[in-house]
Amino acid sequence: MPLANRTALLLGLALTFSTTACMDPNDPGNLVPATVDEDSSLPHIEVNATMLHAEAFGDPAAPMLMMLHGGPGSDYRSLLPYSALASDGYRVVFWDQRGAGLSKRHDPSSYTTNDTYLEDLRQVIEHHSSSSDQRIVFIGHSWGAMYATWFINEYGDYGGRIAGAVLSEPGGFTSDGIKAYLDRYFPPWSFTAEEMNDMTWSDAIMSPSDHARADFKQMMGALAGQPKQHDDPDNVAPMWRFGAIINARVMQIGLEEGFDWTTHIGTFPHKVLFLRGELNENMPLEHQQELASHYGSSQVITVLGTGHQQLWEKQDECLSHIRAYLADVGVSKSPPPGGAQ
Amino acid sequence: MKRMIIAAAPVFVMAVTASVPAQEINLATAKTTRPSIIQARVGIDHGFVGEVGYRHLLVSNHPQVFVGGDIAFPWASPDIFDYRIRATVGVSFGKQRFKFAGWLSPTLRGNENAAATMTALGVDLRLLGGYYAQRWFAAAEVGLDWVATTHITLSDAYRASVYSGAKDGFYGMTGGSVYAGLQGGLSFSSVDVVLRAGHPRTTAFAGQSLPFYLLAGVNVTLPQWHSGRPSNNTAMRR
Numbered sequence: 001m002p003l004a005n006r007t008a009l010l011l012g013l014a015l016t017f018s019t020t021a022c023m024d025p026n027d028p029g030n031l032v033p034a035t036v037d038e039d040s041s042l043p044h045i046e047v048n049a050t051m052l053h054a055e056a057f058g059d060p061a062a063p064m065l066m067m068l069h070g071g072p073g074s075d076y077r078s079l080l081p082y083s084a085l086a087s088d089g090y091r092v093v094f095w096d097q098r099g100a101g102l103s104k105r106h107d108p109s110s111y112t113t114n115d116t117y118l119e120d121l122r123q124v125i126e127h128h129s130s131s132s133d134q135r136i137v138f139i140g141h142s143w144g145a146m147y148a149t150w151f152i153n154e155y156g157d158y159g160g161r162i163a164g165a166v167l168s169e170p171g172g173f174t175s176d177g178i179k180a181y182l183d184r185y186f187p188p189w190s191f192t193a194e195e196m197n198d199m200t201w202s203d204a205i206m207s208p209s210d211h212a213r214a215d216f217k218q219m220m221g222a223l224a225g226q227p228k229q230h231d232d233p234d235n236v237a238p239m240w241r242f243g244a245i246i247n248a249r250v251m252q253i254g255l256e257e258g259f260d261w262t263t264h265i266g267t268f269p270h271k272v273l274f275l276r277g278e279l280n281e282n283m284p285l286e287h288q289q290e291l292a293s294h295y296g297s298s299q300v301i302t303v304l305g306t307g308h309q310q311l312w313e314k315q316d317e318c319l320s321h322i323r324a325y326l327a328d329v330g331v332s333k334s335p336p337p338g339g340a341q
Numbered sequence: 342m343k344r345m346i347i348a349a350a351p352v353f354v355m356a357v358t359a360s361v362p363a364q365e366i367n368l369a370t371a372k373t374t375r376p377s378i379i380q381a382r383v384g385i386d387h388g389f390v391g392e393v394g395y396r397h398l399l400v401s402n403h404p405q406v407f408v409g410g411d412i413a414f415p416w417a418s419p420d421i422f423d424y425r426i427r428a429t430v431g432v433s434f435g436k437q438r439f440k441f442a443g444w445l446s447p448t449l450r451g452n453e454n455a456a457a458t459m460t461a462l463g464v465d466l467r468l469l470g471g472y473y474a475q476r477w478f479a480a481a482e483v484g485l486d487w488v489a490t491t492h493i494t495l496s497d498a499y500r501a502s503v504y505s506g507a508k509d510g511f512y513g514m515t516g517g518s519v520y521a522g523l524q525g526g527l528s529f530s531s532v533d534v535v536l537r538a539g540h541p542r543t544t545a546f547a548g549q550s551l552p553f554y555l556l557a558g559v560n561v562t563l564p565q566w567h568s569g570r571p572s573n574n575t576a577m578r579r
């Protein structure tokens with residue numbers, strides 16, 4: 001058989017094998033878990049023309065603790081230990097943001113403005129509100145802390161409902177601030193590090209051509225950790241699935257259009273608590289103090305012996321700080337069953 | 342989608358087999374009296390890489406036919422699980438100094454990262470056209486570095502911290518690259534000094550982490566050895 005025919009036969013067999021006998025990396029549940037639109041058994045809500053992975057704990061009428069995960073694109077899995085606050089008498093709301101975690105994925109071309117993200121948060125608040133005067137406290141980690149600040153800058157105390165915010169290491173409140181932060185953050189590894197090697201070398205094997213592969217590739221980097229953040233490699237903060245596309249789109253739009261979320265937060269009438277990890281080189285104390293100074297009233301607490309993932313690695317200590325803060329800003333708990341508190 | 346791919350398979354196969362492959366070799370100076378070409382490269386191609394290879398000129402005239410192989414490792418932080426191994430066959434056409442060539446290279450790649458160990462089998466098809474003189478050459482290249490199947494074994498860390506239900510096994514068409522660039526070189530008596538540079542994209546034409554490749558290296562041609570000594574026999578034919 002001529003060489004060309006043999007080659008054609010082999011390539012044809014390879015193509016047939018790859019398309020019929022192999023698993024599809026984009027099929028739900030293969031490399032990454034299914035999202036809420038692919039698995040109806042997952043808890044979810046529908047707001048603002050999307051489906052969000054979401055669940056809530058505690059008395060629906062109690063003061064609401066709105067948990068905002070990092071990323072953009074990560075998920076609330078590592079924040080779930082704070083569902084313990086439900087037993088303190090709070091309504092604790094968790095959700096994966098648009099295109100993040102196990103929430104529905106969208107075509108990147110459909111996401112053209114970050115205003116969609118802001119409206120998502122407002123509608124999630126309304127979805128979980130049992131009354132028009134139910135008080136709310138944001139608890140946000142990293143990007144989630146920025147997200148909370150963005151909302152406060154736009155809506156103030158939202159008609160008297162937002163009573164406070166716990167901000168765990170926001171990266172910045174302006175596009176210039178984020179650029180400066182990213183300059184410190186990237187490259188997370190040196191150009192000759194094994195982790196950098198792995199990311200670039202894997203490009204020749206796996207392309208981020210659909211959401212599943214893009215998310216999987218993003219998690220290669222996320223699992224490798226960020227040395228300057230000093231996350232505990234023996235106690236990795238868990239996640240379900242990182243939304244790579246929404247991460248890229250939110251960042252791209254935000255940096256291209258520019259933003260300044262400090263224009264109104266100075267008039268926010270409540271104290272804001274900043275939690276930071278002692279070891280995080282990307283967010284030193286002075287960086288968090290500078291961000292905190294934009295609020296009218298704030299406090300910065302350093303959690304010792306931890307990095308960027310202090311909410312995961314030091315849960316008991318952070319819970320203690322959050323409980324003290326909630327008492328400080330006077331967000332009353334709902335009375336537990338039986339009336340005793 | 343699968344139907345479309347399967348329907349397109351014969352067209353793709355015909356396109357591949359109708360084409361001709363080659364790397365950074367001065368086709369004007371390759372000759373069967375010195376049929377063995379040792380290659381060494383260093384540079385950036387999906388990482389800081391080092392590469393060594395061997396090409397053997399089987400047929401010297403119209404067309405020239407080469408066979409060989411190479412192995413590459415990212416060297417910035419050596420890891421035996423990150424590698425690329427290629428076998429290759431190349432054919433060049435053209436008389437005078439304008440030549441067209443190509444290489445068809447079954448490729449095995451490995452990568453171990455925090456999430457998984459991946460072993461990919463695919464094929465690299467590279468087409469070139471250029472000017473080849475005795476002392477120098479310059480050519481343009483386009484290529485498809487296609488991954489047919491990848492065996493993925495998820496790491497314990499991935500299962501523990503991300504997704505315990507992830508499935509190990511063979512995955513079809515996980516990705517690959519298309520690329521376009523230039524290559525050239527200066528030729529001395531038995532040595533070519535070569536340079537290759539270009540721009541890779543994913544097979545969906547999206548950007549990659551490293552937006553360029555840039556490799557420099559040398560080819561050293563060796564005489565044909567016969568009965569323990571170099572031979573002057575130029576009649577090695579298929």
